[in-house]
Amino acid sequence: MxxxxxxxxxxxxxxxxxxxxxxxxxxxxxxxxxxxxxxxxxxxxxxxxxxxSHQYPHSYNEFAARGKKTKISEHKLMNARRRMTAEASTTGKQWLQAIRADSLPVHDATRIEHNGSCIAIFNLAGKFHATAGVCTHAHAFLSEGYIDGQTIECPLHQGLFHIPTGTPLSPPVTERLKTYETKVMDGYVHVLVEGGE
Known part of the structure; x- marks a missing residue:
């Protein structure tokens, strides 16, 4: 033996x-x-x-490298989510995807409803602005008013507002309109609204 x-x-x-x-x-x-x-x-x-002397088809290091890449990707995603959450909690605001940018012609307006609030969106020479959608004097939708340059005329009592700032320009309106920050991203107009709005 x-x-x-x-x-x-x-x-x-x-x-x-x-x-x-x-x-x-x-x-x-x-x-x-x-x-x-x-x-x-x-x-x-x-x-x-x-x-x-035996050569395995896959080495341990190859699988370890794959696992490491997966962990790194998950880590980056978690960090991005944390940053978004931290930003929202700090500012108390969030970006709302409102309308397609190409759906609103120049010198025209539309309105959207969000959590019970009416928001008017204006296209002034290719730049988008957003304000409260209802006149501060009486209940009328400003998106149905007449746009002249950077002003909007209320369709009910013809009071004028400056669209970029919301400033009242002529009687009978005296109270300023609330305005919103906007941006265009991925072909959509986004409006910065309050977290609870």
């Missing part, structure tokens, strides 16, 4: 290129050494030498 073990070890060199044959050789060598009374350490060293 000892002779058989020596023969197998001697034949280990040519079978290194074939993993299936090498696995059979590993089992035979371990059995032979155990029956011959060899120490566990000796058998382990032979098996370790045989295992070392």
């Amino acid at each position: 000892t002779t058989l073990a020596i023969s197998l070890v001697g034949d280990a060199r040519p079978v290194r290129s074939d993993p299936s044959i090498k696995s059979a050789a590993m089992i035979a060598v371990a059995a032979a050494l155990a029956m011959a009374g060899s120490s566990r350490a000796a058998g382990g060293s032979v098996l370790h030498a045989l295992r070392g």
